[in-house]
Amino acid sequence: MNPVEPVRDHESAGVRGSRVATGYGDGAAGSPGARAAVPPEESGGEPLLDVRGLRIGYRAARGTRLAVDGLDLKVAAGEITAVVGESGSGKSSTAHALVGLLPAGGVVLGGSVRLQGEELTGLGERAWREVRGRRIGLIPQDPGVSLDPVKPVGAQVAEVLRVHGLATRRDAPARAVGLLAEAGLPDPDQRASQYPHELSGGMRQRVLIAIATAARPRLLVADEPTSALDVTVQRQLLDHLQEVVTTTGTAMLLVTHDLAVVADRAQHVVVMSQGRVVEAGPAGRVLADPRHPYTRELLADAPTLAARPPRGRPGTAGSAPVTVPGPASADAAPLLRVTGLTRAFPVRGPVLSRRRTRTAVDGVGFELGRGETLGVVGESGSGKSTTARMILGLERVDSGTVLLDGVDVTTVRGAARRALHRRIQLVYQNPYASLNPRFTVGELLTEPLRNHGIGSRAEWGGEVRRLLDDVALPAGVERRKAAELSGGQRQRVAIARALALGPEVLVCDEPVSALDVSVQARILELLVGLQERHGLSYLFISHDLAVVAQVSDRIAVMRGGRIVESGPAAELLRAPQHPYTQQLLAAVPGRSTTEDTPCR
Amino acid sequence: MHTALYAATRTLRAVFVVWAAFTLTFVALRLLPGDPVALMLSGRGGFAELTAQQVAQARTELGLDRPLIVQYGSALADALHGDLGASLQTGQPVSRMIADALLPTFQVGTLALLLALMLGTLLGVAANLTASPLLRQLLRSLPSVAVSLPSFWVGLVLIQFLSFRWHLFPSLGDSGFDSVILPACTMAIPGAALVAQVLGKSLHTTLQEPYADTVRATGAGRVRLLFGHGLRNAAIPAATVAGMLVGSLIGGAVVVETVFSRPGMGRITQSAVSAQDLPVVQGVVVVAALAFAVVNLLIDLLYPVLDPRIRATGRLVTT
Numbered sequence: 012m013n014p015v016e017p018v019r020d021h022e023s024a025g026v027r028g029s030r031v032a033t034g035y036g037d038g039a040a041g042s043p044g045a046r047a048a049v050p051p052e053e054s055g056g057e058p059l060l061d062v063r064g065l066r067i068g069y070r071a072a073r074g075t076r077l078a079v080d081g082l083d084l085k086v087a088a089g090e091i092t093a094v095v096g097e098s099g100s101g102k103s104s105t106a107h108a109l110v111g112l113l114p115a116g117g118v119v120l121g122g123s124v125r126l127q128g129e130e131l132t133g134l135g136e137r138a139w140r141e142v143r144g145r146r147i148g149l150i151p152q153d154p155g156v157s158l159d160p161v162k163p164v165g166a167q168v169a170e171v172l173r174v175h176g177l178a179t180r181r182d183a184p185a186r187a188v189g190l191l192a193e194a195g196l197p198d199p200d201q202r203a204s205q206y207p208h209e210l211s212g213g214m215r216q217r218v219l220i221a222i223a224t225a226a227r228p229r230l231l232v233a234d235e236p237t238s239a240l241d242v243t244v245q246r247q248l249l250d251h252l253q254e255v256v257t258t259t260g261t262a263m264l265l266v267t268h269d270l271a272v273v274a275d276r277a278q279h280v281v282v283m284s285q286g287r288v289v290e291a292g293p294a295g296r297v298l299a300d301p302r303h304p305y306t307r308e309l310l311a312d313a314p315t316l317a318a319r320p321p322r323g324r325p326g327t328a329g330s331a332p333v334t335v336p337g338p339a340s341a342d343a344a345p346l347l348r349v350t351g352l353t354r355a356f357p358v359r360g361p362v363l364s365r366r367r368t369r370t371a372v373d374g375v376g377f378e379l380g381r382g383e384t385l386g387v388v389g390e391s392g393s394g395k396s397t398t399a400r401m402i403l404g405l406e407r408v409d410s411g412t413v414l415l416d417g418v419d420v421t422t423v424r425g426a427a428r429r430a431l432h433r434r435i436q437l438v439y440q441n442p443y444a445s446l447n448p449r450f451t452v453g454e455l456l457t458e459p460l461r462n463h464g465i466g467s468r469a470e471w472g473g474e475v476r477r478l479l480d481d482v483a484l485p486a487g488v489e490r491r492k493a494a495e496l497s498g499g500q501r502q503r504v505a506i507a508r509a510l511a512l513g514p515e516v517l518v519c520d521e522p523v524s525a526l527d528v529s530v531q532a533r534i535l536e537l538l539v540g541l542q543e544r545h546g547l548s549y550l551f552i553s554h555d556l557a558v559v560a561q562v563s564d565r566i567a568v569m570r571g572g573r574i575v576e577s578g579p580a581a582e583l584l585r586a587p588q589h590p591y592t593q594q595l596l597a598a599v600p601g602r603s604t605t606e607d608t609p610c611r
Numbered sequence: 612m613h614t615a616l617y618a619a620t621r622t623l624r625a626v627f628v629v630w631a632a633f634t635l636t637f638v639a640l641r642l643l644p645g646d647p648v649a650l651m652l653s654g655r656g657g658f659a660e661l662t663a664q665q666v667a668q669a670r671t672e673l674g675l676d677r678p679l680i681v682q683y684g685s686a687l688a689d690a691l692h693g694d695l696g697a698s699l700q701t702g703q704p705v706s707r708m709i710a711d712a713l714l715p716t717f718q719v720g721t722l723a724l725l726l727a728l729m730l731g732t733l734l735g736v737a738a739n740l741t742a743s744p745l746l747r748q749l750l751r752s753l754p755s756v757a758v759s760l761p762s763f764w765v766g767l768v769l770i771q772f773l774s775f776r777w778h779l780f781p782s783l784g785d786s787g788f789d790s791v792i793l794p795a796c797t798m799a800i801p802g803a804a805l806v807a808q809v810l811g812k813s814l815h816t817t818l819q820e821p822y823a824d825t826v827r828a829t830g831a832g833r834v835r836l837l838f839g840h841g842l843r844n845a846a847i848p849a850a851t852v853a854g855m856l857v858g859s860l861i862g863g864a865v866v867v868e869t870v871f872s873r874p875g876m877g878r879i880t881q882s883a884v885s886a887q888d889l890p891v892v893q894g895v896v897v898v899a900a901l902a903f904a905v906v907n908l909l910i911d912l913l914y915p916v917l918d919p920r921i922r923a924t925g926r927l928v929t930t
Contacts, residue, residue, distance in 0.1 A: 112827055157821045
């Protein structure tokens with residue numbers, strides 16, 4: 012995405028201490044809500060935000076589809092209330108309704124939203140403009156696309172002040188720099204004149220925080236503010252937001268799918284499922300003692316940092332996975348041996364400029380035994396996906412070898428290459444993009460057989476049913492189109508398609524990161540089951556240490572194109588040696604709730 | 612640094628386009644059936660009484676007896692010096708003919724381009740600014756209707772009402788600014804429709820992007836969002852279309868100048884093509900390619916101003 016290697020936020024974390032005049036608290040005094048007298052709540056103080064019976068629907072050709080049905084929640088000043096749920100639970104609609112910005116077709120059908128005692132539902136556009144930014148700030152989901160790409164970031168912060176008449180044309184730019192500094196953006200003076208594409212994801216999110224807090228709103232609505240970011244960056248940003256809430260008494264509604272983040276950050280939690288609140292209460296109580304079955308399921312499915320139990324592998328009779336090159340006996344020979352894999356990409360520039368390159372993968376080597384799972388963890392830009400693509404022969408190799416049973420995948424051509432492809436298959440990250448939506452499942456699954464000329468038309472039917480059975484999909488799915496399936500079903504089809512050619516190695520590139528936690532848990536179970544049944548070897552690539560831990564025998568940690576540490580999963584999680592691994596482990600949210608798991 | 616290289620590569624590209632247009636027409640015209648000498652001589656008088664000797668002599672005078680590559684080389688060298696040869700019909704220098712015809716066409720074309728851009732931008736913005744769904748639908752479908760109107764028909768309708776019935780503008784000829792307006796309007800309508808369509812669509816798309824939510828969540832209104840953010844984000848596709856309009860205006864000149872009986876490039880092109888006057892056709896193509904290349908070069912140079920991401924990479928960002 013970003014042609015320039017992003018500068019990591021933690022390199023300049025020290026800047027965060029330098030606070031520029033905050034001015035928090037001076038905003039609410041004059042607002043109309045401040046004088047509204049509302050009878051005190053039974054709990055004592057008046058909540059800043061009080062939502063009751065909120066119903067949101069989306070108008071479509073055939074009537075209205077209900078997205079949120081009777082939501083109650085309260086957010087008090089200086090506290091974080093989290094709304095947790097999976098996709099389709101209505102949590103994002105809630106966040107957008109609170110700022111009066113539902114997508115096209117979205118309408119608030121009923122209920123009340125009171126901010127400092129003032130009703131927000133039914134406000135006119137003009138009145139909403141006074142509320143947005145000034146009294147409620149929105150921190151959006153994806154910093155990559157949430158800033159205007161053609162305006163300098165400083166100007167985008169300054170605009171908020173101008174919109175609300177809080178700064179003059181002359182002093183707005185300087186005030187914007189102050190706000191960027193406050194949001195923890197390093198070198199705010201220079202950064203203010205830069206464009207979003209020149210900043211890393213974490214820095215962009217800091218700009219968005221500066222925009223959301225510029226007019227000193229009393230309530231911040233954060234819609235999955237860190238789910239698009241690497242864990243280490245996520246941690247710094249959540250730390251920052253928490254600090255804003257506690258030091259300035261701002262209230263925050265945190266919308267997230269991640270229970271671990273809730274456990275770390277929120278005082279109250281509202282669990283939503285299919286538009287309804289299934290459970291609500293203090294975060295500590297709900298997470299420790301969930302009463303609703305859905306909450307319990309959600310908690311059980313959330314990956315924890317527990318390593319997969321060590322197990323005997325076929326062919327190695329329970330011995331530790333082979334990590335030392337040079338097999339002692341034939342059956343200990345690794346199925347896949349990668350040595351010195353390197354790939355550099357030209358850094359994009361004008362046609363005639365001198366070619367510069369960035370090394371994406373730099374001398375990566377590892378071995379994968381039969382029936383074994385090697386997990387590869389790394390943050391964005393670590394080179395893990397490029398490594399996978401080179402192993403699959405989808406990317407040119409600058410140097411190094413990929414030996415599959417002693418045959419170098421990178422040099423074979425023609426028929427031999429096709430034969431090798433049958434033995435090593437890919438399960439891609441996004442099941443929405445990797446399956447042709449207009450193909451039926453049957454067509455998708457017979458395509459590899461057809462391409463490789465395996466079997467006859469008569470045999471394909473039985474093969475498809477066997478594959479569907481293997482991935483626990485009902486036979487009736489065969490005639491449905493990929494577009495009609497859910498994300499989890501699609502990923503099962505993608506796995507079945509990878510299995511169609513009877514491979515020995517499956518390369519899984521972020522196979523569950525586009526899925527909800529409960530679906531994710533089922534897919535991981537499926538992968539483990541398939542491995543046991545078919546003796547498959549997995550190269551399992553993910554940014555999520557907890558997910559990798561769950562399925563891997565061994566883990567390799569990648570950073571900057573190199574493997575910085577590798578070892579048996581349990582050992583690596585218990586006693587990480589490399590500082591980066593330690594940092595990665597420390598940044599995983601919800602560490603406090605996983606204290607009791609065996610790995611800690 | 613990046614910007615200078617970007618400008619250099621784009622300029623080279625523009626030069627290449629003009630050269631390619633010259634070469635392709637040169638080859639294509641030589642492949643056409645018909646003897647240019649016969650054409651030339653028939654244009655100047657009776658062909659029947661010419662002897663084979665006279666034909667051969669004319670051929671030598673024109674240099675047509677030389678190998679094709681030599682002819683090409685000398686034609687290219689002459690063209691670089693501004694000499695595009697002489698018309699086979701009249702014997703006039705082509706560069707002189709084009710120079711005379713360029714001004715009237717330039718007047719109409721520039722006014723048409725300005726009108727197209729203004730009208731198109733207005734329509735595209737209005738379609739995205741109005742709150743009424745009915746009006747929005749109307750404004751969105753207007754361009755597709757306008758694009759499908761044949762311009763000779765539009766021209767005739769304009770003449771019928773504005774000249775004959777209401778006597779506002781002259782119906783034909785080249786007599787000052789008044790006579791430019793009707794042809795320019797005729798030429799502008801399809802262009803305006805195209806700009807409105809593309810700008811309206813790309814504005815609509817960009818205003819749905821997540822950043823628009825961020826801007827709206829700060830309390831900014833729709834007008835501020837559209838003019839402060841949307842327009843610049845949507846400008847690149849619209850600028851590209853504006854560049855292509857220049858090409859279509861040259862084609863449009865043929866129809867419009869015929870309908871309004873105006874002198875200009877369109878008329879020259881039309882008569883040269885029907886008479887197979889090769890040097891004139893070649894000259895018109897080169898000049899048209901030059902105009903097209905220059906305008907598109909300017910638009911290419913505008914891209915990095917509009918989008919900072921092109922400044923950094925020298926490449927268009929497709930989102």
